[in-house]
Structures are given as structure tokens and as C-alpha cells.
Amino acid sequence: MDFFTAQEHARRKTWHLVVLLVLAVLALIVVTSLAISIALHLMNGGQSGAQTSLSTQGMWSALSVELIAGVAIAVLAVVVLGGLFKQRQLSGGGRAVAEALGGREINLNTHDADERRILNVVEEMAIASGTSVPSVYVVEEESINAFAAGHQPNNAVIGITRGTIRNLTREELQGVVAHEFSHILHGDMRLNIRLVSVLHGILLIGLLGGMLLRSMRFRRVGGNKRDNSAAVILGLGAALMVVGYAGTFFGNLIKSAVSRQREYLADASAVQFTRNPHGIGNALVKIGSHTQGSYLKAPQAAEFSHLFFGQGIKLGFTRMMATHPPLKNRIQRVMPDWDGRFEVRWPPQHNDHDAHGSVDSEGGSDDRSDAKLSRGTLTAVLTAASAQTAINAIGQPSQRHFAQARATIEALPERIRTAAHEPYTARALIYALLLSDEHSVREQQLEALQQIALPDVYRALMDIGPEVLRLNIELRLPLVELALPALKSLSVKQAQHFRLCMERLINADGHVSLFEWTLYQLLLNNLGEKNSGLSHLKLSDLQPECQRLLNVLAAAGQDNSDEISAALNAAESELPFALSAIDEVSDMQALSLAVERLRRLKPLHKPVLLQAMARCIEHSGHIRPAEAELFRVMADILDCPMPPLLSDEL
Structure with a gap:
């Protein structure tokens, strides 16, 4: 499944989730209505002095349209308010989940x-895949697990247990991290966190039921024979237990149904990313x-078990509630030659890491020859095939x-x-790039x-600025990507001041260059200050x-009008409409407004625009850095x- 199809699939999964939620809520309304009708029947029996029985006729007589409507409103209110409350709790994105764990x-x-x-593995994975470098959280537990x-993607985090980073080799960590990046890239992460909010409303009914049931322990039951309150209490208690169990059951059933198949896909993607089935396979072993x-x-x-790399909680009597496929099945899918034994060589303490993680104590997939070969491409000319390959x-x-x-x-x-x-110093680096x-x-x-x-930031700029100005142009965007986690840690006030300083630098000469606009938009997009809204527009x-x-x-890659026209003609071949030259190409404010609208493209319409852009920049046979x-x-x-765009020299 390609990226754009996966994104569309994730959107459809959200609608499937809504359908499952509606069915679960209807089931809860039915169960709750029946429970209340039993309680009312018992109470009426006690008040009238008649013998209390749980006859079908008596229970049906207690039901009414008003009762069912009232129960429906109450259940919907709890589900909606509970979901909104959890959504607000998780508004901080991945950080909120990591801190909750x-x-x-x-x-x-x-x-x-x-x-x-x-950190090195995550940085390499992010730059290789073109995503924002996520923050990394460690959970101080000895088990082997991780989550995204x-x-x-711009507010994602990678969480990993202490046992994972202590016991896995570098290539195994690459497999685990690649699995988590698959969830980020294919829309699973967004679906999973929505699932938490949606299910919290359902599970809240069970939690409230448990609270009420526990509170009944403190109620005294009288000895009056005409007082049927003891039976009512028992009935309500049993009803609350049923409702609570039903909420938990449906919630876990939905979560498990959505999660299991996505884990197989993420395992396969990890193998595809790393070209090393033994990385993720041995991690599972x-x-x-x-x-x-x-x-x-x-x-x-x-609550977050469906986010984990492995089964995060122990199962009860059935695997229906498992959020992950059986471990043996996952291993056999990625390593068909596995002998079925959970026997591995545990790594020794890692004593020979270099400062930047380019060497692992056991070698693994860290091939020096690959790194050396690619280093020459940093200054190589990008050809027409580079954009299509990307x-x-x-x-x-x-x-x-x-x-x-x-x-x-x-x-x-x-x-x-x-x-x-x-x-x-990360802020100083960005300021230096804008000089x-x-x-x-x-x-x-x-x-x-x-x-x-x-003052401290300005001094850092004066110290490191000259070195930044000497960087190869191909290193500018990767440097920004590396700085993003540090910039995301800024407080709201610090981030606003950082943005003001950038704007002062950009506007100092009264002109906004294309690179200044590009860098500014990249930072806004990844620091959480932009909201694309619904992706519902067609090309x-x-x-x-x-x-x-x-x-x-x-205009970014051509010097004369004829070449610009040729570039537009090349782009036009991919679009369902004609293109023509416009005046004021340097109007960056108009470009910003255009981009805001383009952000709302439907997933399956985005590759058409990207193909048109690729045609535009590759028509001359080579791609310039600004393009x-x-x-x-x-x-x-x-x-x-x-x-990253690759040259043909590899």
C-alpha cells in the first residue's frame, strides 16, 4: 500500500470507527434501559406490597418511550462529554500520552x-523519511516496548522503554523505530489517538457505574419487610456491573479490531524501510x-495499549481483546526461516558508541561504506530522475x-x-540561516x-553564525530538521518571541526572499502553529x-521567460487544467494564502500536484538547490x- 492510499485508508478507518462507536452506544442504551426497568420494577413491587418477581411482563411494563429517551440522552451526554474531556487532555499531542505513561x-x-x-536512530529515520524529527521519551520500565x-507528524513523539534501549542492538532498534515511523507515516498514529478519546466516553460509563456501586457499600439496609430497598440496591448494583462490563467489552473490542491488522502492516513497512527483516524480527524474539x-x-x-509495539498488558481469558497479533505469527511473517525458539544472543553493555551513533558495538546495519558512498552525493547535481524517485x-x-x-x-x-x-543555540542557528x-x-x-x-541567543549567533554561513546549501534543511525537537520545547511565550525575531530578520531589507519564505513556512508547519483543517478539496x-x-x-529554477514557460508547460501535462504565467511572482504573501488552501487537498489528489511540481523542476535535466x-x-x-532527493551517482 503506497503512502497516499494508506492515508485515504486511515480516513476511511475513522468512519468505520464512528460506525462501531454508534453500535456500541446503542448497545449501552439497550443494556442501561433494561437495567433501569428491572430496578423500577423491583421498586414498584416493594411500594405496592406485591411479591417482587423478575417476570418478563413486569420488566416490559416498566419500559416506556420516555425512559428510553432519557437513558439515550444520558448515555450520549456521558460519551460525548467524556470524549471531549479526553480530547482536551490529549490536545498536547504525543507529549501528553508519553507523560501519562x-x-x-x-x-x-x-x-x-x-x-x-x-536519539541517533530516530534522527536518521526522520531525515531519511522526510518527517519532522520527533522528541523521544524514555519510560523507566525493564520490559521491551515502544510507541508513537x-x-x-509535527507533534509526534517516540516513546521507548529503558529495557528496549538497554537490550536491543542498533539494527534491532532501527527495526522497532521503523515500525513506529510506519504508524506516523500511514496515519495510524492519528487514528489511534482519536480512538483513545472516543473510547474514553464509552469506558466512562463503566467507571461511573463502578463508583456508584462502591458507594452503595455505605448505605444501610432497613429491616422493614415492606422496604424493598435491599433488592433494589442489589438490582442496581448488578445492573451497573453489567453496564460497566458492557462498556469495557465494547471499548476493548473496537480497539482490538482496529489495531491488529495495522500491526502486521507496520511490521512489513519496517522491513521495507530498513531492508533488514532480522532487525525487527530479532526484536520480537x-x-x-x-x-x-x-x-x-x-x-x-x-488505555493506550493499542499504541504499543508489543502487547502492553496481560490478556484475560480470550485473545479477542488482544490489540496485537500473536508474537509467533508476527515473527514468522518477517522471518519465515525462524526456528520457533525464543533464543537470542543478548548484547553486552554498549561501550563503544561514538558521539554520533555511526558505529554500533555489534555492527548491525551501520555500514560505513554506505555512509562514505553517500557523502559524495551531498554536493552532487540532482538530475531529473531525483524528484520522481523522491x-x-x-x-x-x-x-x-x-x-x-x-x-x-x-x-x-x-x-x-x-x-x-x-x-x-538552536534559535541562533535559525537566525544564522536567515542572514x-x-x-x-x-x-x-x-x-x-x-x-x-x-542576549544569550544573540551572543550564540555571533559566535556560530560565520560557521553556519559557510555550510553547503544542501545541509540547510537537514540542520533545521535536527533543531526542531529543541525548538518544540520552547514555551508559548518563547515561541512567540522566536517568531517575532524571525520576522524582524526577514523584513529587515523590505524584501522576502524565496528561501526566507521557505524556511519560515517549514518552521510554522512543524512547530504546531498551523492548522490545515479538513482535507476535502479537489485539485x-x-x-x-x-x-x-x-x-x-x-521562476526559482529558471532565468528567462522562455524557460519559465517551458517549466510551466511541463507541469501542465500532469494537471487537469491549463497554466499560464502570472505577474508578481515574488509576492510571498499571495503564495502563503495559496499554500493555506492547498493544504486542504484530499490525500489522493496530492500526488497529482507533487507530480506537476516534479515536472516543473526537472524539465531542464537538473534540479537546483532552491527548487x-x-x-x-x-x-x-x-x-x-x-x-531527501538522491543523485544518480549512488
Whole structure:
């Protein structure tokens, strides 16, 4: 399944979830109505002095349209309000989930070798797949498990247990992380966190029932024979238990039905990403051989069990409630030659990690020759095939992309790489990227920035800025991607001040360049300040917006009107409408408005626009850096994570 089909499939799964929710709510209304009718029947029997019995006729006589309507309103109110409450709790995205499970965000400049290793794997995976580098949380449990959580890729986090990073080799960690990135790329993560909110409303009925049932222990039952309250209490207690069990049953059934098949797909994607079935396969074998398996002790583990890499909670009497397929089945699918025994060689303590994770104590998939081969492509000319290859790799990065990502990280000077991991210096790096090559303009920018920037950040800019200005142009976007986790840790007030400083730098000369616009949009898109709304528009609804974007893209790589027209003609061959040249191509505000509308394209309409963009930039036979940057940033804005563009030299 390709990326765009997977996104559409995830949208349809959301509607299936709504149908299942409606059925569950109807079932709860029926159960609750019957329970209340039994209670009313018992109460009426006690008040009239007649012998109390649970006859079918008596129960039906207690039912009425008013009773059923009242129960329906009450159940719907609890489900809706409970879901909205949980949605508000999880509004922080993946961070809220990780913290609810007791996770601690790993310091980006940690000196712990195991933590440094997992950060390196996540950074490489993110840059190779074209996604925003997520924050990484460690859960201090000895079991082997992990999860990805968030509403969007730009607020996703990777959570991982201490047992995972301590017991798995680098290639096994790559398999686990690739599995979690599959959930991010294919829309599962968003579906899973919606599922938590939806099911909380259903489960809340059971929780309320349990609370009421426990409160009845403190009620005294009188000895009056005409007082039938004891039977009523028992009836209500039993009814509440039934309602509570029904809510839990339907909630878990929905969660399990949605989750199991997605785990098989994520396992297959992990093998496809890494080209190494033994990475994820051996990680699963180690779960089977580990004393604590993949079970988590966190109090809220059951609520988030469908997010985990492995079965996070122990099952009861049936596998119907399992959120994950059987471990043996998962292993046999990725490693058909597995002998069926949970016997693995546990790694020794990792003592020979280098500072940047390019070497693992056991070798694994960290091939130096791949990294060395890719390093030469950092300055290579991108050909016409590069854009098409990148589109085909959306959601499906290859081993070449991982080698390129590793080489890119290694090509960054160590001082700059370290600076990207700290909030103060990360801001200084972004400011340095926005500085003009022209001395007079740069002096204007620095003068404007000095008036409002934090003194420590400004000093860091003056210290590291010259080194950033000397970077190869191909390293600019990867540097921004590495800095994103540090920038996401800024408070709301700090983020607003950071945005103000960027705007002051951009507007210092009264002109917004294409690179300045591109960098600004990339940061806004990944720092959670943009909301695309519903993806419901067709490409035919957005002809003016497509025309403006493609005109800007054509002008970014061509020097004369004839070449711009040729680029537009090439793009037009992929579109259902004609294109024409427009005036004021340099109007970045108009481009921003156009992009806002383009963000709302339906998933299956996005690849058509990307193909048109690829035709536009590749028609001359080679792709310039400005074209490549805008191409990838637009893919990011469209929520289509595009891997790095590769040359044909590999």
C-alpha cells in the first residue's frame, strides 16, 4: 500500500470507527434501559406490597418511550462529554500520552550512551523519511516496548522503554523505530489517538457505574419487610456491573479490531524501510525471551495499549481483546526461516558508541561504506530522475535514504550539530540561516535583531553564525530538521518571541526572499502553529492556487521567460487544467494564502500536484538547490513526508 492510499485508508478507518462507536452506544442504551426497568420494577413491587418477581411482563411494563429517551440522552451526554474531556487532555499531542505513561523526555545532549544511541536512530529515520524529527521519551520500565503518539507528524513523539534501549542492538532498534515511523507515516498514529478519546466516553460509563456501586457499600439496609430497598440496591448494583462490563467489552473490542491488522502492516513497512527483516524480527524474539516481555506496569497502560509495539498488558481469558497479533505469527511473517525458539544472543553493555551513533558495538546495519558512498552525493547535481524517485519513496524510504541521512548528519560540523540540540543555540542557528550573503543587508538584519533578541541567543549567533554561513546549501534543511525537537520545547511565550525575531530578520531589507519564505513556512508547519483543517478539496477547486505555486517554482529554477514557460508547460501535462504565467511572482504573501488552501487537498489528489511540481523542476535535466528546497517544503506542508532527493551517482 503506497503512502497516499494508506492515508485515504486511515480516513476511511475513522468512519468505520464512528460506525462501531454508534453500535456500541446503542448497545449501552439497550443494556442501561433494561437495567433501569428491572430496578423500577423491583421498586414498584416493594411500594405496592406485591411479591417482587423478575417476570418478563413486569420488566416490559416498566419500559416506556420516555425512559428510553432519557437513558439515550444520558448515555450520549456521558460519551460525548467524556470524549471531549479526553480530547482536551490529549490536545498536547504525543507529549501528553508519553507523560501519562510516566515517560521522561530524553535530553538531546545526553551523555548516556544508550539514550544517545536511540536519539541517533530516530534522527536518521526522520531525515531519511522526510518527517519532522520527533522528541523521544524514555519510560523507566525493564520490559521491551515502544510507541508513537501524536495528532500530526509535527507533534509526534517516540516513546521507548529503558529495557528496549538497554537490550536491543542498533539494527534491532532501527527495526522497532521503523515500525513506529510506519504508524506516523500511514496515519495510524492519528487514528489511534482519536480512538483513545472516543473510547474514553464509552469506558466512562463503566467507571461511573463502578463508583456508584462502591458507594452503595455505605448505605444501610432497613429491616422493614415492606422496604424493598435491599433488592433494589442489589438490582442496581448488578445492573451497573453489567453496564460497566458492557462498556469495557465494547471499548476493548473496537480497539482490538482496529489495531491488529495495522500491526502486521507496520511490521512489513519496517522491513521495507530498513531492508533488514532480522532487525525487527530479532526484536520480537527478544520480547518472547525476556522475563517481563512487553508488559508495562504504568497505570494507564491499558488505555493506550493499542499504541504499543508489543502487547502492553496481560490478556484475560480470550485473545479477542488482544490489540496485537500473536508474537509467533508476527515473527514468522518477517522471518519465515525462524526456528520457533525464543533464543537470542543478548548484547553486552554498549561501550563503544561514538558521539554520533555511526558505529554500533555489534555492527548491525551501520555500514560505513554506505555512509562514505553517500557523502559524495551531498554536493552532487540532482538530475531529473531525483524528484520522481523522491515522490515514489514518500512513506517508503529505502536503505539509500538512510545512508544519505547518516552521511548528511556526519557532514555537519560537530559544534553545529551539538548546537541544534539546545533551545538557545538552536534559535541562533535559525537566525544564522536567515542572514543574507550581502554584507550591507546582513548588517541591517543584525542591527534589527540585536534590539529584540535575547542576549544569550544573540551572543550564540555571533559566535556560530560565520560557521553556519559557510555550510553547503544542501545541509540547510537537514540542520533545521535536527533543531526542531529543541525548538518544540520552547514555551508559548518563547515561541512567540522566536517568531517575532524571525520576522524582524526577514523584513529587515523590505524584501522576502524565496528561501526566507521557505524556511519560515517549514518552521510554522512543524512547530504546531498551523492548522490545515479538513482535507476535502479537489485539485480542480484549486486552479488559481496551483498556478501561483507552480509559477513561483518555475521562476526559482529558471532565468528567462522562455524557460519559465517551458517549466510551466511541463507541469501542465500532469494537471487537469491549463497554466499560464502570472505577474508578481515574488509576492510571498499571495503564495502563503495559496499554500493555506492547498493544504486542504484530499490525500489522493496530492500526488497529482507533487507530480506537476516534479515536472516543473526537472524539465531542464537538473534540479537546483532552491527548487529542491521548495519542493520538499511544499511536500511537508501537504503532510507528504518526502525523503531527501538522491543523485544518480549512488
